[in-house]
Amino acid sequence: MSAYRDGGRTVVLIPATFSAEEEAHWVERMLARLSAGDRRRESGDEQLAARAAQLSRRYLGGHARPTSVRWVSTMGRRWASCTPAEGTIRVSDRLRDVPDHVLDYVLLHELAHLLVPAHGPAFWRLLASYPRLERARGFLDGLAHAEGLPLSDEVEGVAGE
Incomplete structure (x- = not known):
């Protein structure tokens, strides 16, 4: 049994052999789980946005101001992404349990993209003041290797290019 959101619809998958009573019970239960997850995510999003604002102030002079985080x-293949034109930042929930310095690096990386879209020298200068930059990138490379994903240099070029 599972439930998920598909655009404006909620889809609940249950065995076809369920009685009407079992179906009603499990649909109600799965909808409650989805709602609880939605509440957790919304709260988590607020904390993530506050963390991004703090990082922007500390490392970027407060110049990066996302509209949403x-x-x-x-x-599935990226840790995070940003749309500079809209000011939005999205972070993969696969990073919920990484060490703080790794999540901070990912947020700072995306915040820097709000100011400099490409991974050129100006972009890497913005990140240079983050003291655990190389450790965080190394951690992500290890995680990427474990998941069969490309390493950071393969995705975005070598730092400082």
């Missing part, structure tokens, strides 16, 4: 579960 949120966790997403649909990101």
Whole structure:
């Protein structure tokens, strides 16, 4: 049994052999689980946005001001992404349990993209003041290797290029 959101619809998958009573019970239970997850994500999004604002102030002089920062579960090959034109930042929920310095690096990386879209020298200069930059990138490379994903240098070029 599972339930998920598909655009404006909620889809609940249950065995076809369930009686009407079992179906009603499990649909109600799965909808309650989805609602609880939605509440947790919304609260988590607020904390993530506050953390991003703090990082922007500390490392970027407060110049990076995203319109939204949120966790997403649909990101399979990336740790995070940003849309500079809209000011939005999305972070893969696969990073919920990484060490703080790793999440901070990912947020700072996306915040820097609000100011400099490409991974050129100006971009890496913005990140240079983050003291655990190389450790965080190394951690992410290890995680990427374990998940069979490309390493950071393969995705975005070598730092400082």
